[in-house]
Amino acid sequence: MASSILRRFIPRKTTWMYGQRMMSSTIDVSVDEQTGIALMKMKRKPVNSLNLEFLQDIRNTIVTLEQNKKCKGLILTSDVPKIFSAGIDILEMYQPNEERLHNFWRALQDMWLQLYMTPLATIAAINGHSPAGGCLISISCDYRIMAPNYTIGLNETLLGIVAPFWFKDAMCNTVGYRETEIALALGKLYSTDEALQKGLVDEVVTSEQIMEAAQRKMLEYVKIPNMARAMSKQLMRQETADKLCSTQDSDVQNFVNFCLQDKVQQSLGFYLEQLKKRKSK
Numbered sequence: 001m002a003s004s005i006l007r008r009f010i011p012r013k014t015t016w017m018y019g020q021r022m023m024s025s026t027i028d029v030s031v032d033e034q035t036g037i038a039l040m041k042m043k044r045k046p047v048n049s050l051n052l053e054f055l056q057d058i059r060n061t062i063v064t065l066e067q068n069k070k071c072k073g074l075i076l077t078s079d080v081p082k083i084f085s086a087g088i089d090i091l092e093m094y095q096p097n098e099e100r101l102h103n104f105w106r107a108l109q110d111m112w113l114q115l116y117m118t119p120l121a122t123i124a125a126i127n128g129h130s131p132a133g134g135c136l137i138s139i140s141c142d143y144r145i146m147a148p149n150y151t152i153g154l155n156e157t158l159l160g161i162v163a164p165f166w167f168k169d170a171m172c173n174t175v176g177y178r179e180t181e182i183a184l185a186l187g188k189l190y191s192t193d194e195a196l197q198k199g200l201v202d203e204v205v206t207s208e209q210i211m212e213a214a215q216r217k218m219l220e221y222v223k224i225p226n227m228a229r230a231m232s233k234q235l236m237r238q239e240t241a242d243k244l245c246s247t248q249d250s251d252v253q254n255f256v257n258f259c260l261q262d263k264v265q266q267s268l269g270f271y272l273e274q275l276k277k278r279k280s281k
Ligand SMILES: CCCCC/C=C/C(=O)SCCNC(=O)CCNC(=O)[C@H](O)C(C)(C)COP(=O)(O)OP(=O)(O)OC[C@H]1O[C@@H](n2cnc3c(N)ncnc32)[C@H](O)[C@@H]1OP(=O)(O)O
Pocket: 046, 047, 049, 083, 085, 086, 087, 088, 089, 090, 091, 129, 131, 132, 133, 134, 155, 156, 159, 161, 162, 163, 164, 255, 258, 259, 272, 275, 276, 279
């Protein structure tokens, strides 16, 4: 179902399948073949930050699940207590190797396209903080359930960087133009309650109830005839995905040029320092 343009890049194989379980060092996946529901747990300690290899692993996993005829739905969650994902691994952008920086951004684009357009039904069970890239993963799913007392949002401006147009588009498609405009400018991190109120997440339940709630909602999704559900998703999302597909190379170059600026490097260095200081308090 995902358009052929999304399949140009065959990901490297680092995910291992044992029966209904798939494992890599950063992801644990199990597939319930009775229900057709897969559960993917992210486990890149300490904060599930998205580096090149982790992004490739996430994409590989989605591709493998799409090829499993019995799998219809995917629940994404975190195995790291209190953190869904801290977003992009800032160390990929700070004092980078230029070739790796290219590959990193390409991997982020490819992961996003795969997740955003997958014919699988997808639910994010957001059981921890979910800033920036973590928010992108969440809003790329079909449905979001969040536990209380965490934060979610596109906070890039707080780091002195700018979310690319496809982050902005995914956010706009979720909460609308004006809310996105405010959120991006202020680097707004929403509390769980605010996120529910703005429609950034669809449901709030306690951490203890989140997996049960995700399974319950997913059963609703997988009951719908597969092709019709997947085509309706494509109808809603293809235009947004195509915007990136047709500009992937220039988007990589823009990102690399942006990151390599002295000012941006200074901002990232400062932000990393603050993170460490906050920890030592
Ligand atoms: C130019 C184009 C723009 C590209 C778009 C960018 C998208 C992004 O995703 S940028 C990344 C944005 N992410 C953040 O701002 C999150 C920063 N992290 C946090 O706010 C917190 O770490 C937390 C709320 C996620 C978790 O807090 P806590 O449980 O208290 O853990 P620590 O803060 O002590 O963190 C542990 C450890 O991890 C390091 N770290 C945290 N986030 C990142 C990250 N995104 N990348 C790399 N490293 C990260 C943190 O510095 C600590 O390291 P150590 O001190 O070495 O243990």
